[in-house]
Amino acid sequence: MARTKLYILRHGEAQMQAATDAARQLTNFGRRQARAQAACFKPELALVEQVYVSPFLRAQQTADELFAELSGATNACRHEAAWLTPDVAIEQVIRGLEPVIAGAPVLLVSHQPLVSQLISFLSDTPVWQVSMDTASLAYLEVSVLAKGLAELKSITPALVPR
Template identity: 45%
Template sequence: MKLWILRHGEAQPHAPRDAERKLTELGRQQVVRSAAHLIGQPLDCILASPYVRAQQTAALVRDALGFSAALKTVTWLTPESDPKFAVSQLPDAGNVLLVSHQPLVGDLISLLQHGHCRQPQPMHTASLAELEGEWPLAGSLHLLHVWHP
């Protein structure tokens, strides 16, 4: 299994609700640069947070890659989601891209790599992490690379 975890691009600082914050122009540029690392990768699905900035990020990646499958919106990828629950929801196999937020992305990478969340992976806006392993279980994946735009 290969898992990519992408934090959304830079977003507006304010909106009526946090979930409604949209990407800035810089955020869009950051996402396109990060998407370039996924060119040629055999993605099976893209799972994204329902927040606007994550949806916009996932759509930009899908368009940049020419990915034909629909994006799947999942409620367990929001900033306040429990990383342990998120791991329990991951597909058992395949090549999956998750589009989400801090602090979840940093905690999720730490949990998948180390088996705990005590060492969250630093993830800037539009940072992309690549993990690999047989099963998406706590402590079972290897962090291969992190790209920061």
């Protein structure tokens, strides 16, 4: 059975306050974090065909920085996905992902606690062992979207020192 490369990126550092949680913007540091991950993983991310992004502003801005850094290196289609907001149920994410796990690499841009919970669910790694600080990038291989059937290959923390 074919295995799909699934990348999960947590948004970069965001403002602490805004009118709503969904309206929180990336800080300049958060923008640098997102670009650094894209630059480091350019060969891998250039192969991604579908990018699903939370509608929250900080995730959208993270995707903007990613696409700017990958400019010309990718033809990925970008989709806004309401099933990637911070507190959505894992079952909703699985339903959203089912149609796209078909062999081509996929990238999700989302939030805590969802990213850690999703990685834990798919890989059967205890959630407390899944460290996804801002701009962390996880890489999994999955053939079936079910509990414990993905292989967690790596988690790369943000590459821009504070």
